[in-house]
Amino acid sequence: MPFKFLSYLQPTHYFRLFIKDQHSVFPKVEELPESVLNHLSKDDSYCSPLAKDYDLSWQAIQKGYIGEADTYINFEKLPLGDEYRFIRKNFHQAWVLYTLLVRLLSFKNPIKELSAFFKTRQTQRQFLSQEHISYPSYSNYESSLLASKPLVNIVIPTLNRYPYLKDVLIDLEQQDYKHLEVIVVDQSEPFQKDFYKNFKLDLKLIYQDEKALWLARNTAIQESKGEYILLFDDDSRVDPDWVTEHLKGLDFFKADLSSGVSISTQGAKVPDNYAYFCVSGQLDTGNVLLKKSIFKEIGLFDRQFEKQRMGDGEFGLRAYLAGYKNISHPYAKRLHLKVGSGGLREMGSWDGFRPKKWLDPRPIPSVVYLFRKYHGNTAARLALLKTVPSSIMPYRYKRNSYMMLIGMLLSIIISPLVFLQVYKSWSLASKKLQEGAKIEKLM
Numbered sequence: 001m002p003f004k005f006l007s008y009l010q011p012t013h014y015f016r017l018f019i020k021d022q023h024s025v026f027p028k029v030e031e032l033p034e035s036v037l038n039h040l041s042k043d044d045s046y047c048s049p050l051a052k053d054y055d056l057s058w059q060a061i062q063k064g065y066i067g068e069a070d071t072y073i074n075f076e077k078l079p080l081g082d083e084y085r086f087i088r089k090n091f092h093q094a095w096v097l098y099t100l101l102v103r104l105l106s107f108k109n110p111i112k113e114l115s116a117f118f119k120t121r122q123t124q125r126q127f128l129s130q131e132h133i134s135y136p137s138y139s140n141y142e143s144s145l146l147a148s149k150p151l152v153n154i155v156i157p158t159l160n161r162y163p164y165l166k167d168v169l170i171d172l173e174q175q176d177y178k179h180l181e182v183i184v185v186d187q188s189e190p191f192q193k194d195f196y197k198n199f200k201l202d203l204k205l206i207y208q209d210e211k212a213l214w215l216a217r218n219t220a221i222q223e224s225k226g227e228y229i230l231l232f233d234d235d236s237r238v239d240p241d242w243v244t245e246h247l248k249g250l251d252f253f254k255a256d257l258s259s260g261v262s263i264s265t266q267g268a269k270v271p272d273n274y275a276y277f278c279v280s281g282q283l284d285t286g287n288v289l290l291k292k293s294i295f296k297e298i299g300l301f302d303r304q305f306e307k308q309r310m311g312d313g314e315f316g317l318r319a320y321l322a323g324y325k326n327i328s329h330p331y332a333k334r335l336h337l338k339v340g341s342g343g344l345r346e347m348g349s350w351d352g353f354r355p356k357k358w359l360d361p362r363p364i365p366s367v368v369y370l371f372r373k374y375h376g377n378t379a380a381r382l383a384l385l386k387t388v389p390s391s392i393m394p395y396r397y398k399r400n401s402y403m404m405l406i407g408m409l410l411s412i413i414i415s416p417l418v419f420l421q422v423y424k425s426w427s428l429a430s431k432k433l434q435e436g437a438k439i440e441k442l443m
Helices: 049-062 080-090 093-105 110-119 144-148 162-173 213-223 242-252 292-298 311-321 365-387 401-413 415-435
Strands: 152-158 180-186 203-207 228-232 236-238 257-263 287-291 326-336
Touching: 049 080, 080 093, 080 110, 093 110, 093 365, 144 242, 152 162, 152 213, 152 242, 162 180, 162 236, 180 213, 203 213, 228 242, 228 292, 242 257, 242 287, 242 326, 257 311, 287 292, 287 326, 292 311, 311 326, 311 365, 365 415, 401 415
Parallel strands: 152 180, 152 228, 180 203, 257 326
Antiparallel strands: 228 287, 236 326, 257 287
16 A cells, blocks of 8 residues: 555555555556546645655545556655645544554554644545546447357345345346346245246256355356356346446456446435446455456355355455456446345344354454455454444444444443454454365366
């Protein structure tokens, strides 16, 4: 990451890591075209010229730059004041205070820290997603990929959600892109084979006795015949141009993965930070189109995540590290109903950070396994420090910074219990690390 303080606030973000050829995702400013630079705002209040360039590079990625400019292969140390200025510009003040506290508790020089903290207190926060880079030629783009009509396999694992799955399959019948094969891996009890009789789809049905999400997706991918895989959920709704948009976006940006966006309420606005094209720092297996060849290169989903969380995040990170380009696609959107029954809820792990019982591990061990495997123990501890205390509060307060701070204070009061939860999770993650990944190759 261009600024060191991001290691406190985004310790396990994809972009913290270098791609296989030892390049970062952040473009060198001198390599950016004028059309992109015009969207960026140079900040002369930084002390270091490097900080000014790093800030512009950060802006470019956050505002949606997707291009071929050379990227930084290392980042040099910056003055303390520049680090505080950067996080004040990009994060809520509650997280700036959090960073200061972590620094002080890490025995950093309190005089220097407090001086830099207060000297930058007049810095105004910026909201980069509101001034994003646009791609006006996209709307009239004639996609040669669409014209070639490649076979797309839509993969849907399902568990006890027939009423919702019916709407999913109806939406797929109405897609304007027709060269599709739908593969449903049904784990329901009781299994209703007759449910699938009357859909006007090229539909392949696989019954799976074991209740296992990642096994289901891996099995469907192994059975697929197309060049492209579109991963989907059994409780989602999409517009008729959903597949078309995914393919068009992949072609327009010469990308390898197209990560669609999700909304949870019918007619809701796509959140500002997902409302434009950009390099994606995540992968959601409920709405992503990707080349099947990626699975051949890096393997299928890691079954260490079975009946737990973040198997999609692990695969997305693996693809990122292998150098594949993943775009966040604002027009390939879905309505994710997040229904209260079936699916992962029946497997006991809907939320990765909020256990159902007080003596269960916090977070779910697969989350810690992911953090430690790719980012190391130090970054994993920083991630737990940031996420565990805030997870004390209910999920509905997830985006309320002040409520998250209250959660941190509550976690101090009940710290012995929280420590026990985290210790359990860390220990179980250690066992996973010792066992190693359970990743099959796609032949």
